[in-house]
Amino acid sequence: MKIERIETIPYAIPYSHPLAFASGAVHTASHVLVRIHTDEGVTGVADAPPRPYTYGETQASIKTVIDEVFAPQVVGLDPFDREKIHGVMRRTIHNQVAKGAMDIALWDLAGKALGMPVHKLLGGWTDSMRVSHMLGFRPAPELLEEARRFGEEYGITTFKLKVGRRPLDLDVEACHVLREGLGDGVEIYLDANRGWTANEALEVLRRTEGLGLTLLEEPCDAKEAMSRRRLVEKSPIPVVGDESVPTAGDVSRELLSGGCNAVCIKTARSGFTEATEILGLCTGLGVDVTMGNQIDTQVGSLATVTFGAAHQASSRRAGELSNFLDMADDLIAEPIRIQDGRITVRDLPGVGADIDEEKLEKYRGDR
Template identity: 55%
Template sequence: MTAPATSTTPERHLAHADDLVVTRVEAVPFAIPYTKPLRFASGEVRTAEHVLVRVHTAAGVVGQAEAPPRPFTYGETQSSIVAVVDQLFGPALVGTSVLDREVHRTRLHRTIGNPTAKAALDMAAWDAVGQFLGQPVHRLLGGYAESVPVSHMLGFDEPQVMVEEAARMRDLHGISTFKVKVGRHPYRLDVAVVRALREAFGEEIELYVDGNRGWTASESARAMAEMADLGLTLAEELNPADDVLGRRWLVERCPVPFVADESAHPAGGGHPGDPRRLGDRGLDQDRAHRVLRVAAGAAPGRGAGRRGGRRQPDRRPDRHAGLRHLRRRARLHLGPRGRAVQLPRHERRPAGRAAHHHQRPDGRPHRPRAGPARRRRQAGPLPAGRVSVRPRPSSPISEGARR
């Protein structure tokens, strides 16, 4: 399929604002088989099953963009992208102008997720605007670069095979930048590959690594330390995205710039700092709920025990070691941008006490009902001749006492 021939003369298309109106949006699925399977830490791809998104305007100009599904990261597939564009996003854009950037964003973000489909529609609208003005989109965005290098991805394989593939791409296409897929176990398999590439080509090529979240933070740190002498440009997604504290620890120690890539996305719209959206920012839902309970003043662990009528913190080890510091900060509150800030002393409440137990509806402080131990202490010493425990006649204790 080919787009209808259009003119890029600005005078022709900008004569009427109605020419910028979106009349139709289509999603065209296509498949391109790879010459060899691309294997990486989060899966394997044998065919590029992508979607071509087209935004048609009243003047006949058609903006186009490609939507590559990322099922291992976003949960989108080729079929889901086609469905959401045809049934939800396309009808939402029809009748608007390709210049209505905020209108598009607002309408698309009514639906949570689907970041690849949303990005393709945004790029297609930019492409249409560039055609109207007769300018490339990077000029419209204000970007500048004398040149942009093209990189080639090297999937999992033996070191010699990957060296031969890099040499072939350099000789055929002049490519001198390579993204090396890492994330295998043991990690030294990938360290050996990167070292073989550097030894084979020297400083003639640029190398960077992409882990696809295959290593832990500690494995990533050890691997990067062993590759510190190989002149890597950057490292991308080495450890899992939901290990927020582990990734922070890793970034502080990484000898090269760290790129989050797909794992850095506020999916579903809304303010990125909204604490209710911690799950979208890298925490899984269970851990996000626990972080919010700590921020609200609830007990910070899996539970708490009672001893002497008082609530004691849970001393059992947490399987999420990165949350230990939250135990020591149970009186912190998440600020408007998700940052932890110290509450004033008069606004704090003891950890473990629910919000509705802290204050009566009329504003007076609520005092919890005293338990048996507290009632005995308040009553004072017992009169002579009385016992503090009176077992029931039918209980095993009373039966033993009779005998």
């Protein structure tokens, strides 16, 4: 079997409920669908979500680096020779989302060729994951209303609260309102998306003491090396690296330097191969991981479930899997269902994210 061609399709689907946070806001899923075609008719599929304010990649840059840099060197190779293909991609620095989509598409292709679900090829630990829902910048009463609705409709009992606002009172109030309104049986954790300084993060932790918050993700820029290390040492809850740890090398640096003591894994930027390397580092060092979300479509969310459910360590915590519900539409042929606060992996060859071709034609931007 040989790779015959690689297809990159830009498309755009609006969000009915845009998500706002410290480093930006997402109103439209302007993504790239990546398809790797073989000479035997087997095709691997993945979704690439650009986040220019976080990783510097755009819809145009993802398409260009795959079409003009990776594809000319990869076409003609055996799709099972993943290490050779990764060797090609490693020659180009950064471009993590483009590389991640290539990798997931290769795994999807392999699963289809072997007639095996990818979650079993990766490890097959369990068949579902608990769901965490992300709450964006909104007034505290509206956040509480949204959390209650998701709890009632989908059985979700874990919420990530986007923080990092100034004045700090806005975020502190939201924490108190959510805890009082949701009760002690609901998990709440924070994600500041580098919106505070380390000292501001310490002040928020002081003012939310006793609320039972479980994690504090990316409170400040990793360049604040000294103050960030002091924050990690003084924080009563784990400080999670996210934007600062997109690669296995970054994870090693931040964990060993004391810049974080937990890690968020996002398959959209690491694919399954580097996510496995990151998970191995974390389990070897006894560090907790979360499965994060780049405000993914259902195609991307299904990839996260596939990897997260495959391993014991990545399935312990609820994964951020539900924000596709805020989209006006999606490309997936069989929609994801959240039942009793969980999403189940697809017991199908590959990742199981078949594309609705009519919707792809409707939303693609290259016609």
